[in-house]
Amino acid sequence: MRYQRSTKLFKEAKEFIPGGVNSPVRAFKAVGGTPIFIKRAKGAYLYDEDNNKFIDYISGWGPMILGHAHPKVIKFIIETTKNGTSFGTPTELESKIAKLAIKMVPNIDQIRFVNSGTEACMSAIRLARGFTGKEKIIKFSGCYHGHSDSFLIQSGSGAVTYGNPSSPGVTQGSAKDTLIAEFNNLENVSDIFNKNKNEIAALIIEPVAGNMGCILPNKGFLKGLRTLCNDNKALLIFDEVMTGFRLSKGGAQELFGVKSDIVTFGKVLGGGLPVGAFAANRDIMSFLAPKGGVYQAGTLSGNPLAMIAGYQTLKILDEDPNIYKRLEKKTKRLEEQLRDISKINKVEHQINRIGSMLSIHFTNTPVVNFTTSKKG
Ligand code: PMP
DSSP, rough: OOOHHHHHHHHHHHSSSGGGGGGGGGGOOOSSSSSOOOEEEBEEEETTOOOOOOEEEGGTTOOTTTTTTHHHHHHHHHHHHHHOOOOOOOOHHHHHHHHHHHHTTTTTTTEEEEHHHHHHHHHHHHHOOOOOOOOEEEEEEOOOOOGGGHHHSSOOTHHTTOOOOSSSTTOOHHHHHHHEEETTHHHHHHHHHTTTTTTTEEEOOOOBSSSSOBBOOOHHHHHHHHHHHTTTOOOEEEOOTTTTTTTTTHHHHHTTTTSSSSEEGGGGTTTTTSSOOOOOOOHTTTTTTSSBBOOOOOTTTTOHHHHHHHHHHHHHHHHHHTTHHHHHHHHHHHHHHHHHHHHHHHHHOEEEEEEEEEEEESSSSSSHHHHTTTTO
């Protein structure tokens, strides 16, 4: 394949954009080569500026669950655009998508829309602190909850790809309120709660970790966290930015039958446009401005283009009874073929998979937390 135009465009981008990209993983540093500049996408395929065609296993990092340029979603985006793109006032559409999301996801009464997963997680933490009157939070090493200060401590995703899971620029003040636990280690979490009695506002977790490879929760782990949070009057926050509307209609809460207090969303919820959200029961959400004192706002939050793309995407997911079965079948096939290729070539490997989330690690050790994920 030739990448002449991509190479040229990357060179130019580096002049004007730090590292040539607007999000670090796009720079291809971890995998080598030149980032491919995409011109067009349709269904399962991406087409780059050099007219190469690729099968897309990334799906925009999660949002494009229906494939690229789904005709129905695109049609509604175009129609909506004709009536204006941002009003800074409420619209009926916001209640429509809110109602649908609340129907699909268990344990939530109200939802607030924002513009990214980062915003959703950052706001969820503030809400938890406001609700409990406590300051510390527990997060797991290798989990990623966006790039806000309290989360860039031993985080996964791009932060770890660049060998710096804790970012310069995060103050010691922010870092001291974030306590780090090990994924799949209940004893460790229990210890942290015991050493910080009455100080922990919330525990935030990717219920299936997707930012240090794909790591499934051990049997009983999420239920154990639920109990520890109850015992310590801390809120359990499921960061379902990746798992939400993807592992099932109701995300990880539905799949594992564990109730979280606050749940955050992004990716699929926006159907390819910038949307995040956080949701909880009425009591917790009543602490949020303008009803309560916990402040959170956004000029473009709930804007009609993002809302229509999200609404149409959720509607398709809600109405197609077989969509998650099809996703499971396709990803299982991918898993089996990766196993076959690895065996034929005698490559040590571990494949972790649940539904459409899959990762391969080149190691013999089972991958169950951040330490083991770094082995291969
Ligand atoms: N939480 C999780 C679990 C994520 O995977 C991500 C993004 N990869 C985020 C939060 C942050 O979302 P965004 O990039 O939309 O800010």
